[in-house]
Amino acid sequence: MRILEVAGDIPLDSWMEKPFETALAYIQGVNVGQNTEGGTKIDLEGAAKKLFVNGEKIYNCEVFCVSCHQTNGKGLSTSQLPPLAKSPWVNSI
Ligand code: HEC
Secondary structure (H helix, E strand, O other): OOHHHHHOOOOOOOOHHHHHHHHHHHHOOOOOOOOHHHHHHHOOOOOHHHHHHHHHHHHOOOOOOHHHOOOOOEEHHHHEEEOOOOOOOHHHH
């Protein structure tokens, strides 16, 4: 969006940096800090790669997994949202 491009070129006061980052992410339809280039670097091929890419899309949909378990899979322990990284549930599949 043009107005955000222009605003992004102007130095921001420190209190504006986080709200600007949040507004930019919201307009791009991603979560704050999420990779907008799309995709994690993986070393998979064929069906396994396709499965991973589809799973990543589902995980990152707003209000699906990412909103609670976070982009890094570490959850938010202060809100009782558990990490998936190193979870036996995830690793046993
Ligand atoms: C509204 C928040 C929320 C969302 C959205 C959510 N989860 Fe969870 N998830 C939790 C909570 C809270 C627990 C812990 C439940 C418990 O211990 O009874 C949990 C537990 C888990 C666990 C078990 C972790 C362990 O080691 O015990 C897995 C696996 C998991 N979620 C996967 C997912 C996946 C995959 C998605 C998306 C399809 C998802 N969750 C979406 C909140 C959420």
